[in-house]
Amino acid sequence: MNHNTQNQQQDYAELYVLGLLSAPERTAFEAKLRDDITLQKQVNDFQNQMLSISDQLPVEPLSQPLGARIERSLDALEQQQRQNIVKQTNKNSIWDSLNLWRGFALAGFFTSILLSVQLLQNTQSVETKTTYIAVLVEPQNKAPGWVIQAGQNNKIELIPLGAVEIPEGKALQFWTKADGWNAPVSLGLVKKGQSLQINIEDLPPLQPNQLFELTLEDENGSATGKPTGPIYSIGRGKPAI
Amino acid sequence: MSESLFDYEAALLACASGHRKSLNDLYQQESQRLMAVVYRILQNRALAEEIVHDAFLKIWTQSVNYRPELGSARGWIYTLTRNLALNALQKNQRQVQADPEFLTDLLDNLQNQDEDKTLVSQPEQHLEQQSLHNCIEQLNDNSKQCILHAYIDGYTQDEIATLMDTPLGTVKTWIRRSLQALKECLQ
Numbered sequence: 570m571n572h573n574t575q576n577q578q579q580d581y582a583e584l585y586v587l588g589l590l591s592a593p594e595r596t597a598f599e600a601k602l603r604d605d606i607t608l609q610k611q612v613n614d615f616q617n618q619m620l621s622i623s624d625q626l627p628v629e630p631l632s633q634p635l636g637a638r639i640e641r642s643l644d645a646l647e648q649q650q651r652q653n654i655v656k657q658t659n660k661n662s663i664w665d666s667l668n669l670w671r672g673f674a675l676a677g678f679f680t681s682i683l684l685s686v687q688l689l690q691n692t693q694s695v696e697t698k699t700t701y702i703a704v705l706v707e708p709q710n711k712a713p714g715w716v717i718q719a720g721q722n723n724k725i726e727l728i729p730l731g732a733v734e735i736p737e738g739k740a741l742q743f744w745t746k747a748d749g750w751n752a753p754v755s756l757g758l759v760k761k762g763q764s765l766q767i768n769i770e771d772l773p774p775l776q777p778n779q780l781f782e783l784t785l786e787d788e789n790g791s792a793t794g795k796p797t798g799p800i801y802s803i804g805r806g807k808p809a810i
Numbered sequence: 811m812s813e814s815l816f817d818y819e820a821a822l823l824a825c826a827s828g829h830r831k832s833l834n835d836l837y838q839q840e841s842q843r844l845m846a847v848v849y850r851i852l853q854n855r856a857l858a859e860e861i862v863h864d865a866f867l868k869i870w871t872q873s874v875n876y877r878p879e880l881g882s883a884r885g886w887i888y889t890l891t892r893n894l895a896l897n898a899l900q901k902n903q904r905q906v907q908a909d910p911e912f913l914t915d916l917l918d919n920l921q922n923q924d925e926d927k928t929l930v931s932q933p934e935q936h937l938e939q940q941s942l943h944n945c946i947e948q949l950n951d952n953s954k955q956c957i958l959h960a961y962i963d964g965y966t967q968d969e970i971a972t973l974m975d976t977p978l979g980t981v982k983t984w985i986r987r988s989l990q991a992l993k994e995c996l997q
Contacts, residue, residue, distance in 0.1 A: 584985075587960045613882045616892075643870060646870075
């Protein structure tokens, strides 16, 4: 980028912060701003410098209930996001009866587990044997959402039982914690529409009653290295036989 | 807590991780100042509170997009909030009025603070922030009024031209020259 373009870009960033761009200029600038980290930095830093002046304005007290109203709005927002996830998961339903479909899902699920175990028992001589299994359910309605199986090949497989909708900019992070561990260990991020296979050679052997959960995190995973977002699905594992 | 001690960046990153307490801390720290900025622009208390409410929801939902590489976290918060206020202005009329003394008093306050603070050591960040308002202080009166009417009052270039009884072209020239002068002063 040449010097003149850089200068012009900085002028636009400053006019934007001052609120002096016309409506079409502002729309065009914001479109450019979205993908330009350098420009965003110029805007935020110039804004911060200008704040030394607006900080001289006398502070304005807010009505007491505004903080509480913001809390209520956040509750409503989170509730809406949860409903959207459930709605999107069920968007292909013929009927809206959640109980009906939950019943079918449970019945179908347990049948499939039974058949899978029988199939595995019958074919164990030629295929890798499943030695450990867990079912993850949604914490609110207990609907089964994922199944985990591990075999003698030192791999855990996480398999979705239905369509998975992950909100924009978010990801599902897979965690496990056995009794006696200090903190959960991340097993990775779940990509949309894919099952997840994880090598567990570096982990201690899977234990009965070991906890597995999926939490909704930032798309790059939890920044703290521990689960921070809402629990999407949770369950405990046990040996398959 | 003074704005130089509060860790805005950490607060935004914690909000992105879903920590409601951090948003609450940010509200305690900044809501009255945000209200001051928004109220000054909108001149309507109920509408200004509405914008502050919307700003905190947006801070919460958009915090996942903030990264330290994007510059000042406090600047990010105010850019987001001021945009909401400026958008609301397009739908809501407010009276445009000249109050040149009020605006120049804001700069005078800063100058006085600077003089008081020369006796004690200052964090580097504050010294950096001082330079911009010092540079604005050095602009001629007309240019200074243009910048402050725009930033503090949220007036458009047309409104500033009407208010200062000056052709729009002249106002645009003053603003262009002001930005150039600020750039040279800050270098």
